[in-house]
Amino acid sequence: MQLNLEGRTALVTGSTQGIGAAIAEGLAKAGAQVGVSGRTEARVDEAIANLTAKVPGAKFVPVAADLGTEEGAARAVELMPDVDILVNNLGIFGAKPAMEIGDDEWRLYFEVNVLAGIRLTRAYLPGMTARGWGRVQYIASDSAVVVPAEMIHYGMSKTALLSVSRGFAKEAAGTGVTVNSVLAGPTHTGGVEDFVYQLVDKDLPWDEAQRVFMREHRPQSLLQRLIEPEEIANLVVYLSSDLASATTGGAVRVDGGYIDSILP
Template identity: 70%
Template sequence: MRIDLTGRTALVTASTQGIGAAIAAGLARAGARVGVNGRDPERVARAVAQLRDEVPGGDFVAVAADVATAEGAEQAYANVPDADILINNLGVFAAKDALDIDDAEWRRYFEVNVLSAVRLTRMYMPRMLEQDWGRIQFISSESGVAIPVEMIQYGTTKTAMLALGRGFAKKAAGSGVTVNSVLVGPTRTAGVEEFVQDLVGAELPWEEAQRVFMREHRPQSLLQRLIEPAEIANMVVYLSSDLASATTGGAVRVDGGCVDAIVP
């Protein structure tokens, strides 16, 4: 199986580290020109430099913009107006008691995790439909199906992303544009490592903390370990290719078996 994205342009939101950076690297390895996005210009520049080291010959474009705002989304679109592939990866999460989440925090989660993806999809889909080819993906989570009690604000927005993937796929019906959600399981990133340590105890060594987290907070995982970002990227790159031309409107799982169901 050979995935060739030569001649394609992608924008990956929140791609200076973690899952986003792994996706950017994977798309570049397949030949795509990739917009690397983050809020801080210096951090974006460092990420682009690191990705060029990781993927020699990779074509990366720095896209410094806060896509959680309407102005930032416009700025990102101006930097990369010709994206054939849009990966809506931006998201925030934190553990908090459900009764302590106020209106302002609920609004922030929807602005960042949901509306950022909606705005960019509205911007990029018309051109994709016009050229009869495009790939849009919403990076959702198993938390959108099995809402975690310690962060229902996050889980709720990830449920919304599953709906976005299905709804926008219907808008693209009959075209060469596919739209999917990627249902990600617990993944080892810097943010998740901090989250795990906060949840189970910062005094524990990392390997033990990971085991405790999976045993006590994600016992349904069949993988019984955190997923590596590159494993998520492999699925995203496949869905971005011509090989996935019949996969649309789906919630494609890379969750390590966390969701205890035959279908999402």
């Protein structure tokens, strides 16, 4: 399949590292101009330098803004007034006993993981529908369906994204714009390595720690390993292309078989 995104402009939120950086790289390889977002200019510049080394000749747009705030969202739209592909990847996560999660932390998870994507969708969707083409994606998680006992605030935020994406897909019905969520499974990133070591013996070498984590905390994974960020990016690039024109309003899985259900 030819995934040609030449002439398209994309914005990937939270794309200085991990899954977001892999998505930015994948979209750039397919020919898109890609906005790389992070909270500081230094982080964004470093990420763009790394991406440019991997995809020579690609065009990246720096978007230094805290997208978890209204001001940050306005700044992003100022820097990139029109985008064809919006990938709402920004998110925070961490383990905490359910009864210890206070009101401020519940609000923070909703603000960053849910409302940030809603703001940008409201900003960019009208332009997409007017042009008759667009792609909006929300990077959700297996935790949206299989809520982890150790981070129910994170699970709540990802479950909300399934409703948000389905609702905006209805808003965009018949316009040529698709809106989907991506159910990503346990993925190997620097942040996840830190998370794994919150739950297993910190003295274990990484390969062994990963196996213990999957066996004890994610035993339902059929892949039986952490997913690599590039594997998430492959699905996102496909959903961003013309080939996925009939896929909208969906919760599309790249979860390694983690969710024990025929449907999401």
